[in-house]
Amino acid sequence: MEPIISVKGLGKTYAGGFTALKNVDLDIQRGEIFALLGPNGAGKTTLISIVCGIVNPTSGSVIANGYDIQRDYRLVRSEIGLVPQELATDAFESVWATVNFSRGLFGKAPNPAYIEKLLRQLSLWEKRDSKIMALSGGMKRRVMIAKALSHEPKILFLDEPTAGVDVELRQDMWEMVRELRESGVTIILTTHYIEEAEEMADRVGVINHGEVILVEDKRTLMQKMGEKELSLHLPEPLDKVPEILADLPLTLSADGSQLVYRFDIKSSDTGITEFLRRLNEANIDFRDLHTRESSLEEIFVGLVRGKHAESEQQLTKEAQE
Numbered sequence: 001m002e003p004i005i006s007v008k009g010l011g012k013t014y015a016g017g018f019t020a021l022k023n024v025d026l027d028i029q030r031g032e033i034f035a036l037l038g039p040n041g042a043g044k045t046t047l048i049s050i051v052c053g054i055v056n057p058t059s060g061s062v063i064a065n066g067y068d069i070q071r072d073y074r075l076v077r078s079e080i081g082l083v084p085q086e087l088a089t090d091a092f093e094s095v096w097a098t099v100n101f102s103r104g105l106f107g108k109a110p111n112p113a114y115i116e117k118l119l120r121q122l123s124l125w126e127k128r129d130s131k132i133m134a135l136s137g138g139m140k141r142r143v144m145i146a147k148a149l150s151h152e153p154k155i156l157f158l159d160e161p162t163a164g165v166d167v168e169l170r171q172d173m174w175e176m177v178r179e180l181r182e183s184g185v186t187i188i189l190t191t192h193y194i195e196e197a198e199e200m201a202d203r204v205g206v207i208n209h210g211e212v213i214l215v216e217d218k219r220t221l222m223q224k225m226g227e228k229e230l231s232l233h234l235p236e237p238l239d240k241v242p243e244i245l246a247d248l249p250l251t252l253s254a255d256g257s258q259l260v261y262r263f264d265i266k267s268s269d270t271g272i273t274e275f276l277r278r279l280n281e282a283n284i285d286f287r288d289l290h291t292r293e294s295s296l297e298e299i300f301v302g303l304v305r306g307k308h309a310e311s312e313q314q315l316t317k318e319a320q321e
């Protein structure tokens, strides 16, 4: 299937000379939830802003739903809804007026039935006559989403949708984003909360220092890059890892009551059978046993650190040459 967004060779150097994006290639599939992860200043907002036509690229191209962002700016813009990081909207207007007005900005004929459906979907219908300033933070955020969807775009960008939102609201937001996807909208979100990507995304892209360093199906990523841990609780604490187990990838907890065995998920031979055999041989008993997989957060931190170390090595090498 044709991707709904196709980014090719995208670069951005700001007027001051800072290069925020370097030769980015990225395809977004129709109907997916794509999470763009990256540390502060990685280039996430710059990338979104280019696709939405707010920032001009220095090089490269973006096709969104068949249109070129630079040549067919208006057409592209009408296909895209953007919920920016900052909540900026007219505090004195009512919810209904604000959302209706946004639709008009895109040259769309009024459609009260659609706006009603949207406000109901976002649990804002009861508040349609309230002034924006009288709403809670979470509701204001939902108004921003309603505004972004007012012109029936096929693509929705959410830049840090749940920054500063409490845990309960965050879960409501996730639920709502899933419902939007069900209704056929493609969603691209940036987030610092890796659990958000882990919870919602179909695919994950990691951006660091203006480069997309990885794009992967979330489940594949967690399987490919993840480690699994097998923890054994010992009835009799040990003071050190016994000699017979010394060559295995094991750690002993500080109080000696837990042995943790790490293994690679993708490996065909995990070595667990051998580990259990040796435990038996050493007469080490255990009370219970549980496993844990690496979270996306651990994978992400590892990736960004790894790349950082790699580029530092590269810089040192270049400096020496």
Ligand SMILES: Nc1ncnc2c1ncn2[C@@H]1O[C@H](COP(=O)(O)OP(=O)(O)OP(=O)(O)O)[C@@H](O)[C@H]1O
Pocket (backbone or CB within 6 Å): 014, 015, 016, 018, 019, 020, 038, 039, 040, 041, 042, 043, 044, 045, 046, 047
């Ligand atoms: N208008 C601008 N002029 C010059 N530099 C800019 C401009 N906008 C952004 N930058 C720089 O480009 C880099 C990438 O910024 P960007 O906002 O895209 O990052 P981000 O990944 O969205 O970060 P955050 O997670 O903090 O929002 C940063 O170093 C930023 O300072």
